[in-house]
Amino acid sequence: MSHLYLIAQVAGRPVAIDSDQVESVVDIGEVTAVPRACAHVRGLAALRSRVVTVVDTQSALGLEPAPQAKRAVITLVDGHHYAMLVDALDDVAPFDLLPMAAGVALDSVWENAGRGIVERDGEPILAIDLASLVPSYASAAETAVVN
């Protein structure tokens, strides 16, 4: 069944995000750092009257942080708003979610976030679950200890 997906660029590669997880897409202004929080947390930003936690998506995927990223996808997880930083937004279109091709092994973080693939003009794009990239209590505590 076709479903709306948002195609964004993260770390130079396209990803598909279920539109149900997307509240809006914004450009993040000034960010207040959160000292001692886990490395994936860029900080806090004001979005109209709301305060959102800005997550460096690239870092959360186990890649180098992307300090330049400004554009973000706003998502709501467990009652809190998060701004997930992305490089750019390509498209919003209906796609069919397909199971991962047999035998494809993803990196562990991607594995965790991946939900399947969508096909855009023959190009397979990994569909990711934003909620799995949001630092939770447990994972945040772990990284905090490592720090």
Add this chain to the structure above:
Amino acid sequence: MDDLIQEFIAETRETLEALSGEIVAWEAEPGDRARLDAIFRFVHTVKGSCGFLDLPRLGRLSHAAEDVLAQVRAGERVPDRGLVNAVLAVVDRIGELVEAIDSGTSLDDSGDELLIAALAEGAEEISQAATGGGMRAASRSVRLNVDLLDRMMSGMSDMVLARNELARRLRGGDIDPTIEAALERLSLTVGEMRDTVTRTRMQKIDALFSALPRMVRDTAAGLSKSVQLHVEGADVELDREMIEMMRDPLVHIVRNAIDHGIEAPAERRAAGKRETGRLSVSARQSGNQIIIEIVDDGRGIDTEKLIRKMAAVGPRSERELRALSDRAKLDLVFQPGLSSKDEVTEVSGRGVGMDVVRASIEQIGGRVELDSTLGKGLRIAIHVPLTLSIISAIVVGVGQQRFAIPRQAIEEIVTDRSDAIRIDTLGATSIATVRERRMPLIDLGEILGLERSDEGGAHMLAIVSVSGGSYALSVDTVLDNEELVIKPASPAVMSTGLYAGQTLPDSGLPMLLLDCAGMASVSGLNFNRDANQGFEEEEVEQAETGTPALLFRDLDGVRRAVPLVAVDRVEQVEASAVRFAGGRFRATIDGRILPLASQGDIEGRGRLNVLRLKDGASEVSYAIDEALDIILLPEEVVAAREAGPVAGVALVGGEQIELLDVFWVFDEHADRDEEDGAEAPLCLIADTADGWMASFVRPLLESAGYRVTAQLAPGETPAVVLSSDETPPELAEKAPVVRLRRRRAANGAGDDSVYRYDRVGLLSALEARVSSRGEG
């Protein structure tokens, strides 16, 4: 009180509306447990509110209905048609009464007893009366959905940010003064609006606490107990919704504490406690929570008894229950349908209490903690989240960043350049000494991993108090004092343990609220908290209060003090009103002659300051030079070496102050004839004809406090008879006799008479006879 009644009316009305469906459903299916519980809760709540709103009629009705419903719940009665009808009739009557209270009309109470009687088992079915359409009074208040307030609040914040944005843009270029004026006006209005909108959601917790003193008083009086209530932190602001949700649990807990916790005076005395029980209710903000503590010094929770009870009810066996941890045993209190007391009382009912309490607190994301010491007391701490609460905060700067600290947690702010401050390094830790007070030092920049803006420059130290102790927090700058709306931050932020929440100040840049307790624990500070600390502190405070006393300069120039309770008032009298008359100084005050005591020279003064000392029956005036101050006497008083006008010496503010001996003053100066006539023993003088006794002995006896008569009135019995050598035998049967003899020497060993000029011997003989008679 009117506010409370209005609230009660609105609430009852609302519940009744919601309940009307339940009632009909229960009527159709009386076995439905959920419906039964809903109706039971309703009457229970009404009963509880009536208790402290002083609405006895409603109280009686709801209590009766609650009894019956409790029996149904316990399976003792079957909800037949008659019972359902009777309960519904009572619920209807409650509704009518509430409307009547609201519109200020009276409702005939003749039906009440009938309704209550109809609840009894086997009573005749009553016919359902059509409810009359009572008059509703117009109300000035509206009950709003909190969601609506939320939307209003969020819209308001957007408006503020839009205004800020506009102001920032305009500041850039040259602007028309008229536009500037318009912006100014907009700012002002927006500011006012924001305050108002904010207030619609926020309420001081005082709204919850203000009803407590009355409730505690009434509840305690109803149980013949004496309870001293101590309320603290009424200024803490809490979301209105939370306050509403906290109301019932708090009432339950306080009632429980008085009813089940605090013992009867006699029992307390036997346990070596003060007769007056202590109940302390306090609210404070700690990290991202508001903690409401209810502490009593009663008997605590008897877990043994709980276990026996739970085992009797089942389903868990006694062995299973005994295997539980101490905490889990205490938590048994929260089991539904359990009352820790054996009898059911008017006050706290029958175990609806704690399970309902916990359910409603958990509903708002809070939790309840129990801390019980058997025989010593119970501490119940309710933790509720700080969502949306507005707090007054201090904004501090470290490096390039700003943080908020709850104002409540800060004792004072000092600069580390001050002479009164020392900072030392002990091992690897820093400690600060602020005016002789040593405390750990936390460098905010260091624990946050931020560069300090200016190493070596003066820093500010915020003295922060957390439960258990204080520490100094070193920051670069202290910037501002702001009212902030605090919202919970995301788990990723909260998991650091350093923050209590986030806020969006007018600058439009988010700011973090520091968690003072969290910073202490992250830094490894260890304050061992004594569970009993609250009580001990209180005791110290009470010890410090001591006895209030009046400090004065006496006529001889010495500074002396007299306990305030003995002083009726201080007055000025003209020297002309003081006379040396009848062997002593006496002052005329208010048309009465009072004995005037003094230490020093009275004469030569135009006016005199006089202390009027009262001991209940008699009054003595005491001349002083001038009254100086009300002071608190320490408990330690060094007694004087010998009896006299000075009882002892106390140290007040480093100075030795003599205490006036009020006993001595009264003993020495009070007029004897002012003693209460009925109390004074009657002395019958069985005089011989010469009248010697009447003229010589009478004044002596009267000044020693006896009533003297030579002729008994009908019905009077003398306490003692004073006679000369020859006693009329019929008198000796009625009362003990003291005989006076004319000769100085006693007439042999058997002679118990007293020589008639032996003043001391006579008085002591009289006293001995009177008191022995009293014993017999």
